[in-house]
Amino acid sequence: xxxxxxxxxxxxxxxxxxxxxxxxxxxxxxxxxxxxxxxxxxxxxxxxxxxxxxxxxxxxxxxxxxxxxxxxxxxxxxxxxxxxxxxxxxxxxxxxxxxxxxxxxxxxxxxxxxxxxxxxxxxxxxxxxxxxxxxxxxxxxxxxxxxxxxxxxxxxxxxxxxxxxxxxxxxxxxxxxxxxxxxxxxxxxxxxxxxxxxxxxxxxxxxxxxxxxxxxxxxxxxxxxxxxxxxxxxxxxxxxxxxxxxxxxxxxxxxxxxxxxxxxxxxxxxxxxxxxxxxxxxxxxxxxxxxxxxxxxxxxxxxxxxxxxxxxxxxxxxxxxxxxxxxxxxxxxxxxxxxxxxxxxxxxxxxxxxxxxxxxxxxxxxxxxxxxxxxxxxxxxxxxxxxxxxxxxxxxxxx
Numbered sequence: 106x107x108x109x110x111x112x113x114x115x116x117x118x119x120x121x122x123x124x125x126x127x128x129x130x131x132x133x134x135x136x137x138x139x140x141x142x143x144x145x146x147x148x149x150x151x152x153x154x155x156x157x158x159x160x161x162x163x164x165x166x167x168x169x170x171x172x173x174x175x176x177x178x179x180x181x182x183x184x185x186x187x188x189x190x191x192x193x194x195x196x197x198x199x200x201x202x203x204x205x206x207x208x209x210x211x212x213x214x215x216x217x218x219x220x221x222x223x224x225x226x227x228x229x230x231x232x233x234x235x236x237x238x239x240x241x242x243x244x245x246x247x248x249x250x251x252x253x254x255x256x257x258x259x260x261x262x263x264x265x266x267x268x269x270x271x272x273x274x275x276x277x278x279x280x281x282x283x284x285x286x287x288x289x290x291x292x293x294x295x296x297x298x299x300x301x302x303x304x305x306x307x308x309x310x311x312x313x314x315x316x317x318x319x320x321x322x323x324x325x326x327x328x329x330x331x332x333x334x335x336x337x338x339x340x341x342x343x344x345x346x347x348x349x350x351x352x353x354x355x356x357x358x359x360x361x362x363x364x365x366x367x368x369x370x371x372x373x374x375x376x377x378x379x380x381x382x383x384x385x386x387x388x389x390x391x392x393x394x395x396x397x398x399x400x401x402x403x404x405x406x407x408x409x410x411x412x413x414x415x416x417x418x419x420x421x422x423x424x425x426x427x428x429x430x431x432x433x434x435x436x437x438x439x440x441x442x443x444x445x446x447x448x449x450x451x452x453x454x455x456x457x458x459x460x461x462x463x464x465x466x467x468x469x470x471x472x473x474x475x476x477x478x479x480x481x482x483x484x485x486x487x488x489x490x491x492x493x494x495x496x497x498x499x500x501x502x503x504x
Contacts, residue, residue, distance in 0.1 A: 113131050113132060113133045113134075113156060113159060113160070114132045114133065114134060114135060114183075115130065115131065115132035115185075115212070115216075116129075116130075116131045116132075116152070116156065117129070117130050117131075117209075118152060119205060119208050119209065121201055121204055121205070122204075123197075123200065123201075123204065124191075124197055124200075124201055126189065126190060126191045126197075126201045127189075127190045128187070128188065128189040128190065128191075128201075128205045128208075129150070129151075129152045129155040129187065129188045129189075130155075130185070130186075130187045130209050130212060130217065131152070131155045131156045131158075131159040131185060131186055131187075132159065132183065132184075132185040132212070132216060132217060133156075133159035133160050133162065133163045133183065133184040133185060133186075134163045134183035134184050134493075134502070135182075135183040135216060135502045135503060136166070136180070136181055136182050136183045136496055136497075136500050136501075136502065137180065137182070137249060137500050137501060137503075138215075138216060138502070138503050139182045139183065139216060139217075139218060139245050139246050139249065140159075140162070140182055140183035140184055140185035140216055140217055140218065140245075141162060141166060141182040141183070141184065141185060141217075141218045141219075141246075141437060141440075141441070142158065142159055142162035142184055142185035142186040142187070142217070142218075142219060142437075143186065143187070143219055143220050143221055143222030143225075143437075144186075144187035144188070144189070144219045144220070144221070144222055144225060144230060145158075145186075145187070145188050145189070145222035145223040145224055145225065146188070146189045146191050146192075146193045146198065146201075146202065146223070146224035146225050147188075147189075147190075147191075147192070147193070147223055147224045147386065148190065148191060148192040149190060150188040150189060150190040150191075151188075151190070154188060154387055154409070155186045155187065155188040156186075157387075157409055158186035158188070158387075158408050158409065159184050159185050159186040160184060161184065161186075161408060161409065161429060161430050162183075162184030162185060162186055162437070163183060163184025163489075163493075164184065164430040164485065164486070164489045165184070165430050165434040165437055165438075166181040166182050166183065166184055166437070167181060167488075167489045167492045167493050167496060168430060168431060168434060168466060168485060168488060168489060168492070169181060169434060169438045169462070169466070170492055170495075170496055172492065172495045172499070177445075177447055178251075178445040178446045178447050179438070179441040179442050179444075179445040179447050180249070180445070180500060181441075181496060181500075182218065182246070182441070183502075185216075185217050185218075185219070186222075187205075187209070187217070187219055187222075189201060189202065189205055193224040193225060193353070194353065199229070199233065202225070202229070202230075202233040203233045203236045203237050204237075206233055206234055206236075206237035206239065207237040207238065210237055210238060210239060213234070213239055213242060213244065213245065214239070214240075214244055214245060215245050216245055217245060218242065218243040218244075218245050218246050219242045219243070220242055220243070220440065221309070222408075223308075223385075223386065223407075223408075226309075226352065227264070227274060230242055241257070243260075243440070243444065246444070250444065250445070251446075255446075256444050256445065256446065257444075259443055259444065259446065259449060259450055260440070260443050260444045260450075262450035263443045263449075263450035263455070265450070266450055266451070266452050268452050269316075269344070269347075270347075270348070271312075271313070271316075271347070273450075273452050273455060274436075274439075275309045275312075275313060276313045276316070276317075276452075276456075277313075277435050277436055277439040277455055277456070277459050278309065278310050278313060278314075278406075278433060278435050278436030278439075279309075279310055279311075279312065279313020279314035279315075279316065279317055279406070280313065280317050280435060280455075280456050280459045280460065280463075281432065281433065281434065281435025281436070281438075281459050281460075281463045282310065282313075282314040282317075282382065282384075282404060282406045282432050282433055282435070283313075283314050283317035283318045283321065284317075284435075284459065284460045284463040284464055284467070285404060285427055285431065285432035285463055285467045286302075286314075286318060286380055286382070286402065286404045286427070286432075287318075287321060288463075288464050288467040288468055288471070289402050289404075289425070289427060289467070289471065292468075292471055295379070297321050297322040297323050298322050298323075299324070300323045300324065300379045300380065301323070301324050301325075301326045301376075301377065301378035301379055301380070302315070302318050302323050302324065302325045302326065302327075302378055302379070302380045302381075302382060303325075303326060303327040303328075303329075303373045303374075303376035303378040303380070303381050303382065303400070304325065304327070304328050304329070304373065304382045304384055304406075305329045305373045305374070305381075305382065305383045305384055305385050305389060305407075305410075306329065306330070306354060306383070306384035306385030306386075306406070306407065307328050307329070307330050307346065307347075307350055307354040307355075307356060307384075308350075308353065308354030308384070308385070309354075310384045310406045310407065310433065310436075311328070311354065311382065311384030311385065311406060312346075312347050312350065312354065314382055314384060314404075314406050315328065315343045315346075315347075315382075316343055316344070316347065318380075319343040319344075323380070324339075324340040325340060325341050325343050326338055326339075326340060326341065326376055326377065326378055327341075327368075327372065327373050327376040327378065328341060328346060328356070328373070329370060329371075329372070329373035329385075330350075330354055330355050330356055331353075331355055331370070332355060332356070332358070332370075333367055333368060333369055333370050333372070334367075334368040334369060334370060334371075334372035334373045334376075335356060335358075335361065335365055335366070335367060335368075336365070336366045336368050336372065336376065337364050337365050337366065338377065339364065341365065342362060345360065345362065348360075349361075371394065371397075374390070374394055374397045374398060375397035375398065375399060376399070376400075377399060378399070378400050379400055379401045379402065380400055380401070380402050380404060381398060381400035381402070381403045381404070382403075382404050382406050383403065383405060383406065383407050383410035383411065384406035384407050384410075385407055385410070386407065386410070387407060387408055387409040387410060388409065388410065388412055389407065389410040389411070390403070390410055390411040390412065390415045390419075391412050391414070391415050392412065392414040392415050392418060394415075395411075395415040395418050395419055396418075398419060398422075398424060400424065401423075401424060401425070402424070402425050402426075402427060403419065403424060403425070403426045403427070404427045404432055405426065405427060405428055405429035405432055405433065406429075406432065406433050407429065407433070408429050408433065409429060410429070411426055416480070416482065420480055425480075425481065426480065426481065426482065427467070427481055428481055428482040428485055430482075430485055430489075431466060431467060431470055431481065431485050432463075432467070434463075434466075435459045435462070435463055438459075438462065439455060439459060442455075442458060443455070469488070470484045470485050470488065471484075473487065473488065
C-alpha cells in the first residue's frame, strides 16, 4: 500500500465577491521555486479534485525528468493546479475568470505557471490574464530562462502554428496520448488496422487523440460529447467531426453522414472497441459503470477519469488502464520543451520529440509493471518516488 501523499505546500479557496463563485489554487510542490499546472473551469469543481490534479502535475513533471537521460534544457518544475466551480458557458464566467486571476496574481507572478485545462481554451485564459494585469500566465518561470525574449518569442510562434486547421498547442497532447496507446499495442503485437477506438470528449485532447489514432490506421467507432454518443461500427470520419465541433467540443448533429448512430451519453463506455479513451471529465468511470467496459485498454487522456476502485475491478477483468500522469503529460512537457529551447516552433519537430519522449516513457513504465507484476499506475508511482528526491537534491525546492 503506497504511503499517503504529503500535504500540498499551498492550498487556498477563493470566493468571488460578485457572484459567490468559488475557486481553488493548490501548489503541491516547488522545484527551483516554481510550479506548473493548468486552470480548469467546470460546474462542481472541488478542492479535493484540484488537490489531486496538483499532485498529478508533480508526478508528470517528475516522469519527464530522467536523471540518467540525455541533456535537456527543460528542467522539471513542481506541480500545481487551479480550478473554478463555474459552468464555462455561463455569461458571467469570463468576469469570474478575470477576478480569480486578479486575486491569485501574486502566485502567477512568482510561483504558479498555468494555462488552459478543462472548460477553458488558452485564448480565453490569455485574454483574462491580460485583463487581470498579468504579463503572461507562465511569467513565474521567466527568471529561469537563459534568454527570456527569445524564449517568449519561440513559444508565441509555436502557438501560431496550425496543422489541418487546429493549433499545434491543441494537438501535441493528443499526439502523446495516441503514442501511448500505440506503444501498448506494439508491446502486445496488435495490428493497428482493425483496432477500434471509443473516445469520451471531443475537445482539445479527445479530438487530437482521435485524429492521431485515425491517421495511424485505427478505426474510431464512437465519440461522445455533452449531447450524447455518435457511433458507427464501420468507422467515423474523424476529420469531418473535427470540422463540425464548436469551441467546447460539441459536434453539430446536422452534419452527420448517413450511417452515424446517435446514442445515449454513456454509450461510449460499452462500445465494441479495443481502446477506450476517456478524454473529458474526472471520475467518469466508477465501480458500477466499469462493468460496461469491453475494451482491452483504457487510455486516460483526461485527468483522474477512472476511480481507484474501478481500476482495481478492471484489472481483475484483464483490462489495463494506462494512467493519466503518463499518457496525457505531453501538453505540459511541450510548453517547456519549447520555452526552454529543446525544440523550436515547428509542428513536425514537436510531433517527433513528443512521440520519441512518450514512447520511451510508456515503454519504461510498461516494462517495469511487467517485471514487478503491478499495474502501470503503480509502476509510474514507483518511478516518481525514485525521481522526486533526486530532483530535490539536484535543483532544490526554493532555489
